[in-house]
Amino acid sequence: MLFFINLPGFETPKEKTQARELANLELQLDLLNKKMNEAEVVLHEIADRDNNLYRVYFEANPIPDEQRKAGFGGINRYKDLEGFDNSSLIVSSNKRLDILTKQIVVQSKSLDEIAIMAEEKEELLAAIPAIQPVNNEDLTRMASGYGYRTDPFTKARKFHFGMDFTAPRGTPVYASGDGTVTRADNSASGYGNHIRIEHGFGYESLYAHLYKYNVKRGYKVKRGDLIGFVGSTGRSEAPHLHYEVFKDGERINPINFYYGNLSPEEFADILKKSQAENQSLD
Template identity: 75%
Template sequence: MSKVKYYYDSDTLSYRKIERKKGRRFGLILIYILGMVLSGFILLLVYLSIPSLETPREKLLSRELANMELQYELLNRKMTDIEDVLAEVAERDDNIYRLYFEAEPIPKEQRKAGFGGVNRYRDLEGFDNSRLIMSTHRRMDILTKQLVVQSKSLDEITVLAEEKENLLAAIPAIQPVANEDLSRMASGYGWRNDPFTKVRKFHYGMDFTAPRGTPIYATGNGRVMRADNRATGYGNHIVIDHGFGYETLYAHLHKYNVRVGQLVERGDIIGFIGSTGRSQAPHLHYEVSKDGQQINPINFYYGNLTAEEFEILLRKSQQENQSLD
């Protein structure tokens, strides 16, 4: 129940009841509502104009977002460094390693290839930082693929290096008789006079004269395929298979120092000089074959001769004299 208010009327010297006017009451209500709306509007403007007014959770999320952007930026810088290092390794791989081992360089299209087809990053779309995140993922995927390509290339280089090492060890590369044991280099590769028929015939090896019993050395790593006297004219002889298509033959031996199937290394003593078979005097008849074809042994003495010694040997081997077998 509302309270009744009175006022004192000095004219009548009595209290009179205060009557409220309906229009005034409505006006007060309207003014109150307008005041509330205006106050709310002013507070909204203040809130929107001051961005620092954030809730604690918003501040936490803002810090996490800023830290994430910083980490992505640092990650991109590291990827740039990795890309530079990988590019340098690829450059050395193509222009040094693969060139040295006679392997074809890897095409740039294969090294730099991206990922076509479907959108691999659809799940990363629709965020405020989608472009940054997608770019980082794309660079990481390309780097991963380039690392796989480079890793396979280095694996191939490792295999080629092992084969190259084996090849260098297998190729006949030294003189089969030591210089200090030689009496002379009797005959070289080419047309020579046969010592028995006196007819010119092609001599497929080199003859090294030395006293009977002088050691004969394997000129490269390999496996002994023959050690017998069952080949016409060669007498006691040894054949070594060096792999990679190379074979060497050592003929007219006095005796053997190896057996069939034995593995030998360059410099091992495999036998001793003699004069068995079709021979006029103690000497070693030495041949080198590549893929079944005899080739001039003079090209395979770089392992233990100086330039001067090789020059003398080359000059003597070219003299068209009489062979000893």
């Protein structure tokens, strides 16, 4: 008959195995916490760039810290992990892992939103009427700008809603932004042969007094595409392009949109000329 005596300091093979397994689990838990520390640092840096760079650039509200780092309310999610020797360590690690997972989900959704905004921003930048519709080397002069001018026919002082570019008949006219041609006809009073381009995002451009067209209604155009040629049709005193820009249905000053193809010196020169209160050509 065999007897096992439970002596202090004496471990059975089973206890030794359990002790090794427990030590291994503690080591793995410690490694997991170190990895979570690293992940938290990386995630913090991404969140900082997200709030202070990406979302600022795309004019989006930053995500508050309380939303990024929110815990979990309600019932005790970790009740099943209580009652063990290392319960506090296990519960703490699980809480960190759950919060970290939630932060990653929040950040992932934010980056998806940023990607959409970036795509829309690219479309917006292409759509804005950002170039002068007639090349500088083709201009005889910048005849008249946006503002009060003298009407060439009545000699009365009235508001001129566009810009007049004097150029020889047949000078190429270019689309100032990506968009769709909505009109290419002469049925609008005073404009003669004219083209309207709908750019999206509330922008529209108009090109009037043309000699002839190079596009038709419904054409898709890119910025810089040849759309027509300078003429003197409609209510016009001499060959020139009358150019207008609309935002949300309201005429705005086209001078603000020539950053796409003018140097600072050229822009300063045309700005000075456009502000002179002279006689318009239409």
